[in-house]
Amino acid sequence: MNAEIITIGDEILLGQIVDTNSAWIGQQLNLLNIRTQQITSISDSEQAITEALHAASLRADIIIVTGGLGPTKDDVTKQTISTFFGKPLVRDDKVLAHVKNLFNNLAPRRVLPEINYAQADVVEGCQVLFNDVGTAPGMLLTKNEKMFFFLPGVPFEMKFLITHRVIPILREQRSDQHIEHRHIITVGIGESFLAEKIKDIEESLPDSIKLAYLPKVGMVRLRLTQTAPSPVTIDFYHQQLIERLGTHVVADKDISVEQAIVEAFTKDKLKLAAAESCTGGRIASGITAIAGASAIFDCGIVAYHNRIKMQVLGVKAETLDTVGAVSEETVIEMAQGVKKLAHADYAIATSGIAGPGGGTPDKPVGTVWIAVAGKYETVTRLFHFRNDRSINIERTVANAYSMLWNLYVKEKEK
Amino acid sequence: MNAEIITIGDEILLGQIVDTNSAWIGQQLNLLNIRTQQITSISDSEQAITEALHAASLRADIIIVTGGLGPTKDDVTKQTISTFFGKPLVRDDKVLAHVKNLFNNLAPRRVLPEINYAQADVVEGCQVLFNDVGTAPGMLLTKNEKMFFFLPGVPFEMKFLITHRVIPILREQRSDQHIEHRHIITVGIGESFLAEKIKDIEESLPDSIKLAYLPKVGMVRLRLTQTAPSPVTIDFYHQQLIERLGTHVVADKDISVEQAIVEAFTKDKLKLAAAESCTGGRIASGITAIAGASAIFDCGIVAYHNRIKMQVLGVKAETLDTVGAVSEETVIEMAQGVKKLAHADYAIATSGIAGPGGGTPDKPVGTVWIAVAGKYETVTRLFHFRNDRSINIERTVANAYSMLWNLYVKEKEK
Structure with a gap:
């Protein structure tokens, strides 16, 4: 039909x-x-x-x-x-x-x-x-x-x-036609490298099972579709792919990365907080859009102004004076500050020049620092996006989730 | 073409x-x-x-x-x-x-x-x-x-x-065909009432000019389209509609409500802040998605947990104990608290049960309080939405913008 x-x-x-x-x-x-x-x-x-x-x-x-x-x-x-x-x-x-x-x-x-x-x-x-x-x-x-x-x-x-x-x-x-889907959500690996990594599994699929790559900013969704009964079940291949992709796998079903984070953190009784400058609340609103987010999220601070970074998050005036708001030191202090304020286990902080204004020769539009503070350590990364404001914000959010997921998996294995 | x-x-x-x-x-x-x-x-x-x-x-x-x-x-x-x-x-x-x-x-x-x-x-x-x-x-x-x-x-x-x-x-x-558009963005008036209000103007339009109603949650966009030269210009009708609709008009061009707020506040050198519970950062991220938002927005607080409402926004423990987080008193204290913290001229606060969980017989899912604190006064409204989480959040945001706009226009006329 x-x-x-x-x-x-x-x-x-x-x-x-x-x-x-x-x-x-x-x-x-x-x-x-x-x-x-x-x-x-x-x-x-x-x-x-x-x-x-x-x-x-x-x-x-x-x-x-x-x-x-x-x-x-x-x-x-x-x-x-x-x-x-x-x-x-x-x-x-x-x-x-x-x-x-x-x-x-x-x-x-x-x-x-x-x-x-x-x-x-x-x-x-x-x-x-x-x-x-x-x-x-x-x-x-x-x-x-x-x-x-x-x-x-x-x-x-x-x-x-x-x-x-x-x-x-x-x-x-409703027709009785056989159609089944299975999904895998991955972060931190590009479409081409992912395809190389699972090439042999993909080539072993029977004719009745198709694999599709659905890339989005910072993530790739894999979809297996079975259109006729086959001797080996779709679940067998689904499981093979999940094992091969290891820690890149955020979810084994078709949900958003935000949903995967809320589910994992709820299960492990962990709390997340966010201190956002260039993402302006996109992380907080993305997480809280998920039903049940209140179990893992208590507090997000959108700190556009330096005074708010100091007063609410405890970023040091000296840090802002010497290395500026878009710096590794600032995002570390923001992440640790909001983690403490929120009594959270994990915290994300972002600071960057989303554009179109505000760029300098040293820190052009698209310069973004992200920090993720975890239970045991704080990781940081510097990005140089060079797109428009909305894409810079979107990429920052996607990379922040990817960094959060990696740190969460790493600390969980300890 | x-x-x-x-x-x-x-x-x-x-x-x-x-x-x-x-x-x-x-x-x-x-x-x-x-x-x-x-x-x-x-x-x-x-x-x-x-x-x-x-x-x-x-x-x-x-x-x-x-x-x-x-x-x-x-x-x-x-x-x-x-x-x-x-x-x-x-x-x-x-x-x-x-x-x-x-x-x-x-x-x-x-x-x-x-x-x-x-x-x-x-x-x-x-x-x-x-x-x-x-x-x-x-x-x-x-x-x-x-x-x-x-x-x-x-x-x-x-x-x-x-x-x-x-x-x-x-x-x-590119063809030389004549096509021109004019837009009006309105808030706080439904499609049917808007149509009644401008019925005579709409009926006076020449055949070459068409009026379209483009309703969205909490707002209606009007679009005039001219497809051939006419004796009276499209700008004449555009102006007539703007005058008739008065304070419902947020913008006379095709921009989002957020863009209209950022432009108006920038022009009038006003600052906006937000203290969000049920909207979880959607207002902050909506405003900061606009280029140049840093001129009007310094600070947004996503206060899901009551402790954050007290510690960061200064909501009184007594208020939360007696009337709860979803109450007029709480949103007033949230709005005034974030306004003070951010040194802002206007502040929006939201608190409600977005759902699907968290409802009670007294305060079912969809119960939302919004406060807008202005230069001279603070206005509040209670809403009973009864939809799903994402629609409840969307409607809260749209109504908050509409309340903000009305208070801004009212205080400007003083």
């Missing part, structure tokens, strides 16, 4: 928003063993929508369309869907009552603006996918045995409808 | 990465008045790539393809491109020398693994788009007067090639 995802809206094509919906939908479909074979983003014009619906129906069994169902006038989607299926729009009383009720419950209480009445219009004969968390209902329509799901583009409304309306329907239709 | 963007790679279809490349490319093309009319994500299979190239060439003049050019075996792209254009792959000496050189300059110095030699292969007759920042070169090929750009998928390599190789070529081809 194949699926295709269509997102409607100029804002994606203009690059004004990033399409995070499709990735999320792709994940959900994958869990049902439904293969997404294309994601298409189009303009909210009648022609583009009609063509995309037609093309998708030639390739896929399930077509999931998001966007173009808001209350304002830039939406032509419903009219186009109505024409595509040859059925008129009709006002759904139950949906209208729900929309009115949503506005009534606002504080302060408001009367439904007339512009929102049309939100209750649906294509005649569709199965209404009732939207408990917003005003735009979803719709399920069928044509030539292909299922078309139409959903609003607002992420949490879309997620609600996929979870509570679409998945239960698809679960029944 | 129309463009189409094709991204190759199972990882997008499986939802394992979000396609941020296409949004960025769409922005760059838009600045050249080149309209992106479709973004297509496909699997790295020969059939999918061939079909997508063919379909795109029927719709667009410019086809930009990213992904599928890495060093490892999951990439069939180059072979498929070679077949599509009916030209063999040839090894490019200049590219090979560059790739070898990149590995030589690594510290520790490394010899180029054999697997990377194929990175220097390009389709015969293509224009090589030389990649200074990575091992995979880009290629420009032409067929039936359509231009095909092939670029690696690693974001910063893709960005380098678009900026330094693709844009200079496209600039020459």
Whole structure:
């Protein structure tokens, strides 16, 4: 069973928003063993929508369309869907009552603006996918045995409808095709060197098992995919790769590095803290985005100003005066300072010139010092990134996690 | 002149990465008045790539393809491109020398693994788009007067090639078609109420000017698009909308709310600080992601643990004991504490139950208190979000910015 995802809206094509919906939908479909074979983003014009619906129906069994169902006038989607299926729009009383009720419950209480009445219009004969968390209902329509799901583009409304309306329907239709995935998350080794290291294992894989390399900044994710039963199980190869890659392995499943750190530290009852200058809170917010992070994280200090580095973290004035804020000595004092303040077992500190301003001939934009203080020792590294601000921050965070992981593994082996 | 963007790679279809490349490319093309009319994500299979190239060439003049050019075996792209254009792959000496050189300059110095030699292969007759920042070169090929750009998928390599190789070529081809955009960023007013408020202006727009509503959590972006000359300029309507929307307007151009805050505070020589519990550093990292943020931001405290709230921010033990960490009193003391610590003019404080754990009958998941301390007064609000962790954090951040903006505008008018 194949699926295709269509997102409607100029804002994606203009690059004004990033399409995070499709990735999320792709994940959900994958869990049902439904293969997404294309994601298409189009303009909210009648022609583009009609063509995309037609093309998708030639390739896929399930077509999931998001966007173009808001209350304002830039939406032509419903009219186009109505024409595509040859059925008129009709006002759904139950949906209208729900929309009115949503506005009534606002504080302060408001009367439904007339512009929102049309939100209750649906294509005649569709199965209404009732939207408990917003005003735009979803719709399920069928044509030539292909299922078309139409959903609003607002992420949490879309997620609600996929979870509570679409998945239960698809679960029944679910094919019995065999698809299994296994993952390995690695840090501290580049894609090419990783490939050389596991070359013989990769070459020994049966035809039914494929290995993919999914590199991101500072890490590589490996994905094994099995598409048919094989004499040797996917778990055998998964285990072989994990053993070969040793301490580079952060996780044996598809989770983020942050999630892996939170899980490992929770299991080992360890606490992490962060003192951030150039990363400005990205490490703290990355770690605390993980559910359960409060078990391992008590405190993060974003110390942009030198006075804060001294006053809160205990960095010495002499250090800042003699070697400056972007220096090995400063990040060591920052890491040790926040570790003490937070009563933590491990602490990360970052200080650098993220750019575009602030560079000097001695310390150009992209110069970054990272320190990680552990239970027994403090390690430091100097980096020379030469990219833009956001990439410099991203690389600093990725390398900080990699350094933290290495020190954690090393000290654990003691 | 129309463009189409094709991204190759199972990882997008499986939802394992979000396609941020296409949004960025769409922005760059838009600045050249080149309209992106479709973004297509496909699997790295020969059939999918061939079909997508063919379909795109029927719709667009410019086809930009990213992904599928890495060093490892999951990439069939180059072979498929070679077949599509009916030209063999040839090894490019200049590219090979560059790739070898990149590995030589690594510290520790490394010899180029054999697997990377194929990175220097390009389709015969293509224009090589030389990649200074990575091992995979880009290629420009032409067929039936359509231009095909092939670029690696690693974001910063893709960005380098678009900026330094693709844009200079496209600039020459640029059509003279008239397309202009104007934007307004609003906070604190929902899409429907906003639409009612400006209904008469919207209805007075000439056919050549379109208004789009682009809602995000806690904000709505308005976009005026003019596609042909009109007797009244787009700036006239832009100004009318700005005047009508008054203090809801955070910016009159297409920037993030964070950027608007950094610009306004820089201009008015104001400093901002943040004391974050449930947002865990998201406000600090959002503000410091903006270039020049160091002019307005000195200090952010992520105080997950009550001891940190007391020790660093000066929250009273009595407050925490009697009303708890998620309370109006606590966020007031957090905001005033960090404002004093940072010597700031404005300070944001957040405390809440982001979930999924930690909820109680009195304070269920989604209960969030926000305080904003200003020059003259401190304002607070209680929210009851009932979504998942990441959405609760996102909504808290958006509402904190909206509260900050309102207080800033109010105090400025004094």
